[in-house]
Amino acid sequence: MRNNLAKAIVFLGTTALVAGCQTSAKQNDAVAEKLPVIETFVPKKEILTTELRMPAEITGFQQVDIYAKVSSYVKELKADIGSQVKKGQLLMLLEAPELSSQLAAAQSRLRSQEAVYTASRSTYNRLFETSKVEGTVSRNDLEVAEARKNSDFAQYQAAKAAYTEIQTLLGYLQIRAPFDGVVATRNVNHGAYVGPAGKGSEAPLMTIQQQNKLRLSVYVPEQYSGYLKNGSALQFSVKSLPGQTFSATIARMSGALDSKLRSERVEMDVINAGNKLLPGMVAEVQLPLTAKDSTYVVPKTAVVTSSEGTFVIVVADHKTSRLPVQKGRVLEDRVEVFGAISDSTQLVKLATEEIPDGTSVK
Incomplete structure (x- = not known):
């Protein structure tokens, strides 16, 4: 009887232990099932390697605004808007009658002073030769003659410089092209007054642009500037020529960020074959961004x-x-x-x- 009771107690204890373990396992499984599954x-x-598209501006490789150096009038126009010009070619002829009068006066003064200097030099040379015979010419007379000669020479040099200056000013009346290019603007007509100051000096006489070679400029944001380098080839397009792409090469990088835009100016040289592109066009540049590492x-x-x-x-x-x-x-x-x-x-x-x-x- 006692043996049967003991067996029953052991059986019930074992059953309770197994049931408890099963319950704990089920609870753990339930907690695990509640955990979110995240990929x-x-x-x-x-x-x-990526590509950055940025707006850019096309300008002439060289561009210069031409102004009048002296007060004058437009006498003759030798070129107009759109004219292809060569370096040194005459673009415009100006006239300044008062300069011609000043040149004539300066030339007269130069000749007069040259004659005075020639006379004083001859006097000094004669006295110098005579002074070689002792007692014929006093030392004071020789020194006075030498001083007069030197003074007249200085006056002669001043007259010569004044004459040369007016000649130079007359040369400014011929407006010539500084390089091969195209006349982009012309702001004066025949007979117009032009000068370095006052009325007629606000706008340039002409603007000359070099168009066979162009400059493509783009401002690259700070985060991308490190991916570019000189010599990199790229492509760009313009809205006025849809479906066409053009090639350029990075030629210059500013090496500093613009304080307002926080970007670096990058310039590319473009050979304008066929003169399809014009200064002032807005382009879209495809900048290749290739990581170094x-x-x-x-x-x-x-x-x-x-x-x-x-x-x-x-x-x-x-x-x-x-x-x-x-x-x-x-x-x-x-x-x-x-x-x-x-x-x-x-x-x-x-x-x-x-x-x-x-x-x-x-």
């Missing part, structure tokens, strides 16, 4: 930008944590990121602000 991935490095590229959905900053969500030991990153270049569905990421980091593919740090996940 993760391991980021990979790539040497990213491989970088991590992740789906856009893995990066969260909020008031707290930009971050990705890392999963380690089934717990989430936010990792601050910086965005780089953006593709259609991917983005370049920089931060404390490694090849073994598990990142949440669909990251949101609603996933706080310390969230338990499967």
Whole structure:
């Protein structure tokens, strides 16, 4: 009887223990089932090559506004808007009657002073030769003659300089092309008064542009300037010539950021074959951005930008944590990121602000 009772107690205890274990296991399974399932991935490095489209401006490789150096009148126009001109070609002839009178007066003064100097020089030379015979010429007379000769020579040089100056001013009445190019603007007509100051000096007489070679200028944002270098080839297009693309080469980079735009000025040289392109056109430039080193590229959905900053969500030991990153270049569905990421980091593919740090996940 006692043996049967003991067996019954042992059986009931074993049954209760098994039931308790089964209940605990079911509870653990229930907790595990409640953990959210989040898709993760391991980021990979790539040497990213992207393209940046930016508006750019086309200008003449050289451009100069021509002004009158002396007060004068337009006597004759030798070129007009659209004229192809060569370096040194006469563009405009001006006239200044008062300069011609001044030149004649300066020439007369020059000849007069030259005669005076010639006479004083002859007197000095004669006295100098005579003074070689002792007692014929006093030392004082010789010194006075020499001083007069030197003074007359200085006056002669001054008259010569004045004459040359007026000749130079007369040369300014001939307006010539400084380089091969095209007359882009003409702001005066025959008979117009022009001068270095006052009425007639507000606008240039003409503007000359070099158009067989053009300058393409673009301002590249700070975050992309490091991807460009001199000598890089690129393509661009203009709205006035749809369907056509043109080639250019990066020739100059400013090496500094504009204080207002926070961007770097980049200039390209364009050979204008067929003169299809014109200064003043707005172009769209395709700038190739090729990374020097491989970088991590992740789906856009893995990066969260909020008031707290930009971050990705890392999963380690089934717990989430936010990792601050910086965005780089953006593709259609991917983005370049920089931060404390490694090849073994598990990142949440669909990251949101609603996933706080310390969230338990499967």
